[in-house]
Amino acid sequence: MNLLFAILLLLSGAVLPPLTIRLGRAACAWTAAAINAGALLLMAAPLVQVFRGNTVEASWSWLPQAGFDILLRLDGLAVLFVLLILGMGLLIILYAHYYLAAHEPAGRFYGLLLLFMGSMLGIVLADHLLLLLVFWEMTSLSSFLLISFWHHRPEARCGARMALAVTGTGGLAMLAGFLLLAHITGSSRISVILAAGDIIRGHPLYAPTLLLILLGAFTKSAQFPFHFWLPQAMAAPTPVSAYLHSATMVKAGVFLLARLFPALAGTDLWFFVVGGTGLATLLFGAYTALFQHDLKGLLAYSTISHLGLIILLFGIDSPLAAVAGLFHIINHATFKASLFMAAGIIDHETGTRDMRLINGLAKYMPYTATLAMVAASAMAGVPLLNGFLSKEMFFAETLHLGILGSASRLLPAAATLAGIFAVAYSARFVHDVFFNGEPVNLPRYPPHDPPRYMMIPAALLAGVCLVVGILPAHTVAPTLNLAANGMLGGPPPQYSLALWHGLTTPFLMSLVALFGGIILYSLRHNLFAFHRRLAFAPDARALFWIAIERLIEIARVATSILENGSLQRYAALLLFAALAAVAIPSIPGNAPLTGPLPLSPIDPLTLLGALVMMTAAVTTLLWHRRRLQALIAFSVVGLVAALAFVRFSAPDLALTQLSVEVVTIMLLLLALFFLPQQDRAESSPLRRSRDLLLALGLGAGAGLLTWGILTRPFQSISGYYMANSLPGGGGANVVNVILVDFRGFDTLGEITVLAAAAIGIFALLHNLCLPPGPDSYGKRFWSDERHPLVLALSTRFLLPLALLVSIFLFLRGHHAPGGGFIAGLVTAIALILQYMASGIAWTRRRWHLHYHPVIACGILLAAATGAGSWLVGRPFLTSAFGHFHLPLLGDIELASAMLFDLGVYLSVVGVVLLILATLGKLTGRCAEARRSS
């Protein structure tokens, strides 16, 4: 459990420094250090366990059904990284306290640093692929935030964005690789996957899996050609560069390769891709580093080169090379972090990082110079320092390579060449900065050594370089052995960590690199001139920005094609997509279109009805530019639909359709008053034929679908409703009982939607003043007679009759066709007819009713009926019914569902009247507006 607590301590502790900064900068730094030390303390017991030869595991059940648990595991490999992360973290916190200026937000800095530390610890401890990925992305995010710490600087923002884009893309590729890996092995648990190496390597998906995971690792570890983000990330404060971008985060990719080494390594593909990338990065980084004028730029390219070296060692794919790679991880972390700290000190004291300005600092800052020289010598691979040992192991490994055949001589040569460049840029770091004449135009002059405590971290690291370099067997050997054991999944082969192995080939290669490098550096003026003329290199950074711009351009073009502001095009695209979505899967068509059911005979009356309906629909289409005629044809469709419902045993539907049809046509007629009556051909012939094809395709699809359904037998769930309608719902009209009882909740939702539509319409019509539709395309033929007498009088007689019918329909709805919806529509039509026949003013004089409260009452009544069942301890909308005997009327049944239906009735009446009356008032309002203006 300590493993989990250590991670949680760091992650949750990240909020403390921003709080404690109010107590002063020292308190803030102490808090961060205490949290870091606390995590180290928590890890102490598990670490000791591992050194005794055990593996510590911790698990926390999270989503066991999805195979996702928090699984942590501390083995030898993880120990190495835990020590690196937590140990280096303490030094960085101390260093940063002196590095950050007093006015800079140290609280935020330490918070982010702890966040990063926790995430990084999570990566190395995770025993679950997805957990690892989550922590991996968290390091990318905290790195993004730390690079952009000085967010007022454009280069910091650019660098942060680039780092996030590159490592984030890699992370996505890695996720895909992880999913494939989990698919191959059937488990996301890393310890299970490591044991399944043979299955993975033999699987046909091995190559894509490997390449995707490598993409993640290479982007994170800044391997060529994804290296370009690392130099840009140097815009971060130097403690960040020292910690994230040399010692820990960029090692995450390397760690991943080491972690999955037993599962993925051991194939030619691994050798050529990993080894090849490593070699290219090693040479490219070493060469480029020499020509940097920026102190941190030189270190960044050197870091790229050293990461390439480690990757190359892992690519060589022998146990000894793996040991050498692990050893170099330790060594590189120590000397490079120390060099970054020195570079930060120099930047801090002189105000610049340009090596053309900084010269001869040795006499101004002797202590810093000494430390930097020790670390730089380690970087160059000078004997007595740790860099020498791992580099010699590297040289030795390049010699024993059979796989390349006759080309195997090239690898030692390339390695030596990279060694020469490493010595040359190390020499430049030392000579150019600390000697080589006097400083030029320093922003701060004279420079001097920083406070003693700022140098302590760098000094400690330089000391480690020296001690490990002289006494490797007594210092680093146990940890290295443990790490190699963890990485290889077994005891590593025999090797000797010693300064002197005799006059061997690797030693000679080291000597060649040393002297070659010094000679190269002394020839630097010619070399710089040569490099300037060269200037061919396609700058990866520029390519990245071009790619980003191109991407934005493509997105813009795609957007303008898909979203050009034309609703017609959107609708066409949507319908086309719908057609394709249904048509493409049905093309292979295994099942026959026609089902086994026998066809029912055609009777002439129904056929006639269908013909009328189809003719009316086609007529609507043909006449759509003469709108009144089109509307009349359209109304026929709805009326025949009502007849069809009667014909096929749906009396409720027929009643509803009939009344809705009346209301709809009235509404459309009213609306047409405000729209042009006629219309010219709008679309081009091309568009019309396109639309026609689309319409025919969709029509055919819908028809075939209907045919397929109608000719097949089916199993309905309606048996339950039929059986329980009378005993459970107290009604014989099953459709109505479904609406108000079985599916009452749906109905409540539906009347709410209706109410929302009505309120929306009310809002749309608010303050709208429209002139009547223009008659520019033809003659207006609205009648001048506003309220025909015959109509007015007959509707007044009809009103009580209609209301009586609606009450009748409402009351009988539970047992026979009818119900709240239909009754509401009939009432609404009866009232609307009064408006139409006698005018708004006349009607308003007789009853002045606001319809909003009617709608509200309806919905509240329905909801309250439903909630009422809570009072008797039943679920929402449970209905009750009983039979009562009333004098005169006899035995009647009352059901609570009837109250619910009353709610439906009220809201339907309110909605229809609100819509139509508000629209109707539009004519009068405009006349008033015209009069007043």
Added chain:
Amino acid sequence: MEAVAALTVAVLVACGVYLALRGRTFPVVLGLSLLSYAVNLFLFLTGRLVTGAPPLAGGSAPTADPLPQALVLTAIVIGFGMTAFVVILSLRARGELGNDHVDGKGEKT
């Protein structure tokens, strides 16, 4: 009879789609309404063609399937709400934009 029903749905859908793709609001409203008729009919037909047996409980003879009917009943009412909203929206659009083109880009009317 099944073929006639399927053909009717097909014609309604085709006419509805063509009208819904027009450039002026009024035909679009008509097209959408035709489409909703077609969809209602289609949903209703999933209960198959049953004649002379309305879904009333209590009898012993098999009746039409009540479930699609209940679905379509609310669909008809909601369809009215939708049509009303769209048509009023087109009025408002004419008021705001000065014409009745769906993109608001036509000449002023």
